[in-house]
Amino acid sequence: MSEFKCKVIAIEPLTENVQRILLQPPGQPDFKAGQYIRVVMDEGDKRPFSIANAPDDSGLIELHIGAAEHNPWAMQVIERMQSAAEITLDGPHGNAYVREDGPHPTILMAGGTGFSYTWSILQQLLRTPLKEPLFLYWGTRTEADMYALAELETLAKAHSKFRFVPVLENPSSGWQGRSGLVHQAVLEDFVSLEPYRVYIAGRFEMAGAAREDFHQQGLMLENLYGDAYDFI
Numbered sequence: 001m002s003e004f005k006c007k008v009i010a011i012e013p014l015t016e017n018v019q020r021i022l023l024q025p026p027g028q029p030d031f032k033a034g035q036y037i038r039v040v041m042d043e044g045d046k047r048p049f050s051i052a053n054a055p056d057d058s059g060l061i062e063l064h065i066g067a068a069e070h071n072p073w074a075m076q077v078i079e080r081m082q083s084a085a086e087i088t089l090d091g092p093h094g095n096a097y098v099r100e101d102g103p104h105p106t107i108l109m110a111g112g113t114g115f116s117y118t119w120s121i122l123q124q125l126l127r128t129p130l131k132e133p134l135f136l137y138w139g140t141r142t143e144a145d146m147y148a149l150a151e152l153e154t155l156a157k158a159h160s161k162f163r164f165v166p167v168l169e170n171p172s173s174g175w176q177g178r179s180g181l182v183h184q185a186v187l188e189d190f191v192s193l194e195p196y197r198v199y200i201a202g203r204f205e206m207a208g209a210a211r212e213d214f215h216q217q218g219l220m221l222e223n224l225y226g227d228a229y230d231f232i
Helices: 072-083 112-125 149-158 182-189 204-216
Strands: 002-013 018-024 036-042 045-050 061-066 086-093 106-111 134-140 162-168 197-201
Touching (some): 002 072, 036 072, 112 134, 182 204, 197 204
Parallel strands (some): 106 134
Antiparallel strands (some): 036 045
16 A cells, blocks of 8 residues: 555536546556545545546546535545645555456445445446346435436446446435335345345445345345445
């Protein structure tokens, strides 16, 4: 693990409160899909964010940062990037990266901007033809918060073994999809989770509830991955 400087290439809105950040390190970034980096605000203040892209030839690191006025922790990071041509990162970190030691049915589950973690893994897994089913469950508060909805629906049409399930907590009257809590949608769809690998990102409360409920539904805990589980 080491610190390195990155040029801030682009900051663009994905929603009213989520920004897509493109950063360029001095060399080809070395990380695994599903890992995270930390933005160095000062020596004692390093703030973690999932890397949203899979390793590729672009030479870039992509972040999706949810930042609103009521979240100064993330807003301060955006403001630092907006005012500085360079930002210091350290990493990569995390042991919840994608495992690719042979075909395995897989469920990715994200709440809110935890999607960036699952997005990195999804891109990596779709680079080769899928031999086993792959599911992505993404829960957000409203449809407007689900900034990659159309892109994910297109990917699901292009890959026969990939299924995308969007879940809204507060759907509009015209919403045709699932509603409620995202981990409950998974529980409703699988009689047993025993064969699956599951990757999770989102609020700690959601991750904790999913661990308990999924285990009760047959998931072997050694097949459950998420950075939250280092802390809860």
